[in-house]
Amino acid sequence: LSASATTQESVRGPSQAGPPSTDGGVIDTSPPRGTRDFPPEDMRLRTWLFNNFREVSSLFGFEEIDFPVLESEELYIRKAGEEITQQLYNFEDKGGRRVTLRPELTPSLARLVLQKGKSASLPLKWFAIGQCWRYERMTRGRRREHYQWNMDIIGIPGVEAEAELLSAIVAFFSKLGITSSDVGIKISNRKVLQEVLGRSVIPESSFAAVCVIVDKIEKIPRAEVEKELTALGLPVEAVDTILRALTLRSLDDLEELLGSDNEAVVELKQLFELARGYGFEDWLQFDASVVRGLAYYTGTVFEAFDRTGTLRAICGGGRYDKLLSTFGGVDTPACGFGFGDAVIVELLKEKKLLPELNHEVDDIVMPLEEELRPQAAIVAARLRTQGRRVDVVMGNKKMKWAFKHAERLQAKRMVILGSTEWTKGSVRVKDLSSREEKDLPLEEL
Numbered sequence: 001l002s003a004s005a006t007t008q009e010s011v012r013g014p015s016q017a018g019p020p021s022t023d024g025g026v027i028d029t030s031p032p033r034g035t036r037d038f039p040p041e042d043m044r045l046r047t048w049l050f051n052n053f054r055e056v057s058s059l060f061g062f063e064e065i066d067f068p069v070l071e072s073e074e075l076y077i078r079k080a081g082e083e084i085t086q087q088l089y090n091f092e093d094k095g096g097r098r099v100t101l102r103p104e105l106t107p108s109l110a111r112l113v114l115q116k117g118k119s120a121s122l123p124l125k126w127f128a129i130g131q132c133w134r135y136e137r138m139t140r141g142r143r144r145e146h147y148q149w150n151m152d153i154i155g156i157p158g159v160e161a162e163a164e165l166l167s168a169i170v171a172f173f174s175k176l177g178i179t180s181s182d183v184g185i186k187i188s189n190r191k192v193l194q195e196v197l198g199r200s201v202i203p204e205s206s207f208a209a210v211c212v213i214v215d216k217i218e219k220i221p222r223a224e225v226e227k228e229l230t231a232l233g234l235p236v237e238a239v240d241t242i243l244r245a246l247t248l249r250s251l252d253d254l255e256e257l258l259g260s261d262n263e264a265v266v267e268l269k270q271l272f273e274l275a276r277g278y279g280f281e282d283w284l285q286f287d288a289s290v291v292r293g294l295a296y297y298t299g300t301v302f303e304a305f306d307r308t309g310t311l312r313a314i315c316g317g318g319r320y321d322k323l324l325s326t327f328g329g330v331d332t333p334a335c336g337f338g339f340g341d342a343v344i345v346e347l348l349k350e351k352k353l354l355p356e357l358n359h360e361v362d363d364i365v366m367p368l369e370e371e372l373r374p375q376a377a378i379v380a381a382r383l384r385t386q387g388r389r390v391d392v393v394m395g396n397k398k399m400k401w402a403f404k405h406a407e408r409l410q411a412k413r414m415v416i417l418g419s420t421e422w423t424k425g426s427v428r429v430k431d432l433s434s435r436e437e438k439d440l441p442l443e444e445l
């Protein structure tokens with residue numbers, strides 16, 4: 001997560017040590033290709049980021065859930081040509097089961113909702129932070145894992161649910177010091193495409209595949225998008241109509257094309273009105289080219305982008321009213337978003353908003369003689385009971401080392417145990433900012 005480790009889409013090659021050798025050489029200490037270690041300095045940043053995810057989720061009244069990183073492959077068998085399902089980190093386990101490391105969290109959430117069935121009183125407002133995986137040919141050298149924060153609302157058909165999710169995303173950005181001058185949120189509705197396709201007699205079964213292809217409009221040449229759409233069986237004039245509709249950037253133009261009764265127009269207008277109420281309308285912009293690349297979205301779709309245009313999408317989401325029924329459940333309205341741990345750190349680095357996070361303790365407890373180690377334990381236990389973060393100096397260290405150590409850990413106090421003081425029932429306490437020193441009876445510590 002550190003600005004360096006996280007942004008490295010390209011993975012490190014094997015270390016010099018190479019594969020484990022039989023002659024007692026050092027093993028390859030690098031993590032598996034495409035994955036990251038989190039040494040303390042990176043783990044502090046990750047913990048800081050996840051704490052912000054959790055604080056915003058709590059602010060919006062969401063409950064935390066979790067599920068296994070390993071799931072049945074069947075959760076992700078979709079026929080829409082999504083990249084996410086073509087890069088499953090899947091395998092057959094020793095019981096002959098087809099399993100996979102999860103590429104996203106939403107299908108697990110849907111599984112849990114179905115498992116809970118009627119015992120889960122709607123609406124559900126659940127959030128999760130989980131590691132997600134892909135298996136990509138290393139030729140592209142991209143990472144194979146990242147952590148995603150998801151927030152989902154199950155059981156609300158109206159766009160007030162999407163408005164809550166968008167408000168949570170804006171609250172998160174604002175909490176980190178990111179403003180609407182740095183980031184915008186493009187928003188559209190798949191019912192735009194549905195209406196356009198409906199006018200050109202495209203089978204409903206192709207809808208998801210069309211969305212997956214159209215989602216690539218800004219990533220691959222237009223000719224390639226046209227080729228893939230015609231390969232789906234779309235007549236050329238339909239392809240032109242679709243691509244023209246995707247250029248719409250104003251709700252008025254959309255209304256002119258689809259009519260004021262069109263569901264997409266109605267829903268988007270409602271959303272912008274709620275955005276004004278929440279006060280985040282200046283973050284939002286209608287953009288018909290946003291369809292998102294997941295097959296199961298059925299309505300509102302949105303993604304946050306950095307206004308310099310240098311980064312990939314920061315987060316994205318939408319409405320998926322049919323996902324539970326595709327798993328054999330009752331149709332249940334649902335919407336949610338996924339927020340990855342990588343792009344946001346790149347953005348914070350660019351905006352110089354990365355926090356300075358150090359390893360800190362309150363007290364260093366330093367026994368001057370080994371014989372005083374049991375007494376040092378008494379002092380440390382007492383201080384910890386008070387909630388103070390204590391580092392007991394271990395090993396046979398000198399005072400010079402202890403003061404250097406205290407500086408590294410930005411300790412507030414050095415608590416020194418000497419036999420003379422201890423026989424009088426006290427310890428020497430040095431305030432490391434005022435440099436003031438005094439003997440304190442143990443009970444006054």
Ligand SMILES: Nc1ccc(Br)nc1
Pocket residue numbers: 084103104132133134143144145146
């Ligand atoms: N779905 C997915 C999983 C892992 C990474 Br890295 N990116 C996308």
